[in-house]
Amino acid sequence: xxxxxxxxxxxxxxxxxxxxxxxxxxxxxxxxxxxxxxxxxxxxxxxxxxxxxxxxxxxxxxxxxxxxxxxxxxxxxxxxxxxxxxxxxxxxxxxxxxxxxxxxxxxxxxxxxxxxxxxxxxxxxxxxxxxxxxxxxxxxxxxxxxxxxxxxxxxxxxxxxxxxxxxxxxxxxxxxxxxxxxxxxxxxxxxxxxxxxxxxxxxxxxxxxxxxxxxxxxxxxxxxxxxxxxxxxxxxxxxxxxxxxxxxxxxxxxxxxxxxxxxxxxxxxxxxxxxxxxxxxxxxxxxxxxxxxxxxxxxxxx
Amino acid sequence: xxxxxxxxxxxxxxxxxxxxxxxxxxxxxxxxxxxxxxxxxxxxxxxxxxxxxxxxxxxxxxxxxxxxxxxxxxxxxxxxxxxxxxxxxxxxxxxxxxxxxxxxxxxxxxxxxxxxxxxxxxxxxxxxxxxxxxxxxxxxxxxxxxxxxxxxxxxxxxxxxxxxxxxxxxxxxxxxxxx
Amino acid sequence: xxxxxxxxxxxxxxxxxxxxxxxxxxxxxxxxxxxxxxxxxxxxxxxxxxxxxxxxxxxxxxxxxxxxxxxxxxxxxxxxxxxxxxxxxxxxxxxxxxxxxxxxxxxxxxxxxxxxxxxxxxxxxxxxxxxxxxxxxxxxxxxxxxxxxxxxxxxxxxxxxxxxxxxxxxxxxxxxxxxxxxxxxxxxxxxxxxxxxxxxxxxxxxxxxxxxxxxxxxxxxxxxxxxxxxxxxxxxxxxxxxxxxxxxxxxxxxxxxxxxxxxxxxxxxxxxxxxxxxxxxxxxxxxxxxxxxxxxxxxxxxxxxxxxxxxxxxxxxxxxxxxxxxxxxxxxxxxxxxxxxxxxxxxxxxxxxxxxxxxxxxxxxxxxxxxxxxxxxxxxxxxxxxxxxxxxxxxxxxxxxxxxxxxxxxxxxxxxxxxx
Ligand code: NA
Ligand code: NA
Numbered sequence: 004x005x006x007x008x009x010x011x012x013x014x015x016x017x018x019x020x021x022x023x024x025x026x027x028x029x030x031x032x033x034x035x036x037x038x039x040x041x042x043x044x045x046x047x048x049x050x051x052x053x054x055x056x057x058x059x060x061x062x063x064x065x066x067x068x069x070x071x072x073x074x075x076x077x078x079x080x081x082x083x084x085x086x087x088x089x090x091x092x093x094x095x096x097x098x099x100x101x102x103x104x105x106x107x108x109x110x111x112x113x114x115x116x117x118x119x120x121x122x123x124x125x126x127x128x129x130x131x132x133x134x135x136x137x138x139x140x141x142x143x144x145x146x147x148x149x150x151x152x153x154x155x156x157x158x159x160x161x162x163x164x165x166x167x168x169x170x171x172x173x174x175x176x177x178x179x180x181x182x183x184x185x186x187x188x189x190x191x192x193x194x195x196x197x198x199x200x201x202x203x204x205x206x207x208x209x210x211x212x213x214x215x216x217x218x219x220x221x222x223x224x225x226x227x228x229x230x231x232x233x234x235x236x237x238x239x240x241x242x243x244x245x246x247x248x249x250x251x252x253x254x255x256x257x258x259x260x261x262x263x264x265x266x267x268x269x270x271x272x273x274x275x276x277x278x279x280x281x282x283x284x285x286x287x288x289x290x291x292x293x294x295x296x297x298x299x300x301x302x303x304x305x
Numbered sequence: 306x307x308x309x310x311x312x313x314x315x316x317x318x319x320x321x322x323x324x325x326x327x328x329x330x331x332x333x334x335x336x337x338x339x340x341x342x343x344x345x346x347x348x349x350x351x352x353x354x355x356x357x358x359x360x361x362x363x364x365x366x367x368x369x370x371x372x373x374x375x376x377x378x379x380x381x382x383x384x385x386x387x388x389x390x391x392x393x394x395x396x397x398x399x400x401x402x403x404x405x406x407x408x409x410x411x412x413x414x415x416x417x418x419x420x421x422x423x424x425x426x427x428x429x430x431x432x433x434x435x436x437x438x439x440x441x442x443x444x445x446x447x448x449x450x451x452x453x454x455x456x457x458x459x460x461x462x463x464x465x466x467x468x469x470x471x472x473x474x475x476x477x478x479x480x481x482x483x484x
Numbered sequence: 485x486x487x488x489x490x491x492x493x494x495x496x497x498x499x500x501x502x503x504x505x506x507x508x509x510x511x512x513x514x515x516x517x518x519x520x521x522x523x524x525x526x527x528x529x530x531x532x533x534x535x536x537x538x539x540x541x542x543x544x545x546x547x548x549x550x551x552x553x554x555x556x557x558x559x560x561x562x563x564x565x566x567x568x569x570x571x572x573x574x575x576x577x578x579x580x581x582x583x584x585x586x587x588x589x590x591x592x593x594x595x596x597x598x599x600x601x602x603x604x605x606x607x608x609x610x611x612x613x614x615x616x617x618x619x620x621x622x623x624x625x626x627x628x629x630x631x632x633x634x635x636x637x638x639x640x641x642x643x644x645x646x647x648x649x650x651x652x653x654x655x656x657x658x659x660x661x662x663x664x665x666x667x668x669x670x671x672x673x674x675x676x677x678x679x680x681x682x683x684x685x686x687x688x689x690x691x692x693x694x695x696x697x698x699x700x701x702x703x704x705x706x707x708x709x710x711x712x713x714x715x716x717x718x719x720x721x722x723x724x725x726x727x728x729x730x731x732x733x734x735x736x737x738x739x740x741x742x743x744x745x746x747x748x749x750x751x752x753x754x755x756x757x758x759x760x761x762x763x764x765x766x767x768x769x770x771x772x773x774x775x776x777x778x779x780x781x782x783x784x785x786x787x788x789x790x791x792x793x794x795x796x797x798x799x800x801x802x803x804x805x806x807x808x809x810x811x812x813x814x815x816x817x818x819x820x821x822x823x824x825x826x827x828x829x830x831x832x833x834x835x836x837x838x839x840x841x842x843x844x845x846x847x848x849x850x851x852x853x854x855x856x857x858x859x860x861x862x863x864x865x866x867x868x869x870x871x872x873x874x875x876x877x878x879x880x881x882x883x884x885x886x887x888x889x890x891x892x893x894x895x896x897x898x899x900x901x902x903x904x
Pocket of ligand 1: 585586587588589590591627628629630631632633634
């Protein structure tokens with residue numbers, strides 16, 4: 004069967020490469036019975052649109068941010084608990100936990116998709132125009148976020164004006180003043196040179212940013228057991244590889260941003276005062292697994 | 306009679322579209338002002354975009370009544386009068402065909418009968434149909450997306466009404482209206 | 485079979501947006517991927533969910549307000565002060581005022597409509613040939629979609645997923661080149677046929693004209709300044725400009741009453757929707773086209789012919805000049821971008837900005853080429869001349885644009901220099 008996989012990242016991105024590698028693995032393992040066409044850079048639409056296409060079966064597979072999933076299945080919001088992971092390799096271990104694997108089981112009924120495994124991008128940082136000495140300086144700033152509730156709550160608690168915006172619009176918006184701060188990861192800060200537009204880089208590592216490999220549940224139910232096993236195994240392997248790559252690269256990118264001469268400011272949970280605790284109060288009600296998630300994180304903190 | 310309903314409906318659609326055009330202007334200006342005051346409101350962008358979407362589909366339906374649309378009339382303009390009328394009728398028929406298809410597509414999308422059968426329990430509906438549209442959230446507006454998507458069936462119904470009215474109008478009334 | 489349906493519907497005068505939607509549906513049916521039907525209406529809706537598209541109603545509103553509020557005619561008067569006394573003064577005024585207006589208006593068709601009414605009668609009164617007057621005005625209107633703001637660039641930016649502000653920057657040098665080429669054309673024409681003598685304004689009248697136009701000059705300053713200085717997005721500056729235009733027309737010039745607003749917003753809603761609905765239909769069309777990997781197949785064909793980006797652009801230009809004879813401006817842009825852009829960027833490594841500038845100018849040119857040329861017919865009806873008479877005087881301008889286009893194809897830097 005000729006399968007289609009969509010994702011938002013550009014052709015050169017680590018996620019896109021992983022998708023293409025998975026496609027090659029699949030063609031080889033099935034002796035050409037299955038081929039995969041990868042549609043990068045939102046060619047088939049935004050993440051929300053791709054999610055909708057997965058649900059109708061128009062799209063077979065996608066690598067989507069867990070943010071898009073958590074918009075529909077709030078339990079997944081627990082991955083975004085502030086300071087859940089103490090560093091990037093800890094984030095990788097959290098994604099390998101039994102709890103994370105178990106959460107995927109809810110997806111077919113609640114979102115019409117089958118979750119194969121997790122990948123990720125780097126930890127979240129904040130970049131702002133002008134000096135930022137304390138969290139109070141972020142109040143009222145129009146701050147770009149990926150559009151989903153956990154991060155929205157975080158910045159609302161902080162008193163900023165979170166502005167949802169897809170990645171391709173960020174550079175433009177920062178340049179022309181539509182936003183004056185962004186929530187971003189080290190890779191994009193470095194590669195898109197956002198630090199040229201917004202000079203203060205606050206290295207907070209305040210959230211992790213998982214991705215999930217999905218197959219349309221409609222497509223899945225018509226597949227044979229062997230095909231399902233083959234797809235699961237091959238996709239999962241490439242997703243694991245993504246996690247490993249980011250563990251190495253995230254630190255490298257931060258170093259390069261630092262060397263590029265941006266105002267580089269490392270902060271910890273204290274910087275945000277009682278915001279993380281307030282966030283947990285809100286999300287303990289929205290996500291049934293938040294307590295378990297904190298426990299799983301503590302267990303793998305070493 | 307049908308033409309009068311079509312005309313009244315087109316008026317209502319255009320009135321709604323004009324109000325939404327005012328809303329777009331107001332919301333975008335609000336964005337400029339609030340950002341200048343460092344007090345940005347996060348749902349304004351999405352509200353402005355949704356106003357535009359509704360404006361577009363309302364006015365696009367009304368355009369079928371008014372005969373306002375961009376089309377290549379190069380060849381049809383060269384036809385003698387009788388053939389030109391026939392061609393115009395054919396276009397009306399094709400527009401009606403499009404409207405009917407849109408109605409059918411919206412039906413497949415919203416599955417109203419299945420929803421009714423599930424007693425408006427969207428969880429049960431999802432399990433039955435693998436259709437998740439009633440669960441889809443908006444990003445910032447705090448309402449379910451399907452409320453906004455309802456413009457599509459409304460649009461399909463509007464175009465159907467106008468297209469049927471156009472088709473059933475006598476020849477001479479058509480020429481006088483300059484459509 | 486789908487291609488035949490497309491052509492039959494298109495030339496059968498079916499509205500272009502409906503042609504696009506029906507073609508996409510037919511392709512889905514034919515390819516057997518009927519599962520796409522379930523996402524069809526949703527994709528059409530999604531095609532309008534774009535922040536950049538908000539600029540369209542707002543720029544249209546600004547244009548309407550400037551006309552009704554007496555700002556257009558005051559800007560023309562101010563241009564008269566600068567060049568009115570030269571031989572052929574009104575020709576220069578015409579081009580200069582068109583450059584001004586191009587910094588405010590984003591669409592060639594509306595600019596031609598506005599300027600034909602403002603310029604052609606007075607040129608004829610001073611002894612110019614009416615066809616030539618209308619041709620100069622129509623050519624000047626081509627500056628509107630190239631010098632920012634530009635509706636074509638907004639729509640291209642949305643389709644290409646590139647920053648609209650940067651797309652505007654990319655258009656500045658090409659726009660000035662086009663304006664320059666028009667000045668050369670009228671100079672050459674002036675050398676061969678004696679233009680009527682111009683007349684300088686009295687100092688008093690000149691001061692008055694400039695003072696009267698100063699407030700109106702706020703509008704282009706607000707639009708371009710807002711974008712360039714990073715205070716506002718193109719969309720927001722359009723909203724600010726419309727507010728300024730309303731206040732000026734109402735309070736300063738006294739030619740606009742708040743009671744007229746209802747009518748203005750109705751017109752804005754109607755005209756903006758026409759364009760945005762086409763974008764929505766093009767979005768589903770583009771979605772199906774990409775889903776079926778059509779650009780890849782077409783790319784294989786073209787790349788087998790040439791591997792040189794310049795030659796590729798020449799092929800595109802030739803094809804678009806043909807397309808432009810039958811379909812104009814925005815409608816044509818919406819049709820061709822989803823198919824050609826992936827080939828240009830994917831296989832020839834052409835910058836999407838350069839490509840956008842080239843195809844936009846190319847398709848704007850189509851507005852003035854017969855047999856289908858909306859701009860040509862609007863100029864004709866506004867100035868009461870036969871389209872043939874206009875075209876007879878127009879071709880040197882069109883030739884100049886083609887030469888500028890060749891330069892733009894060959895030297896990417898002309899489009900990219902201001903992007904940094
Ligand atoms: Na312009
Ligand atoms: Na043409």
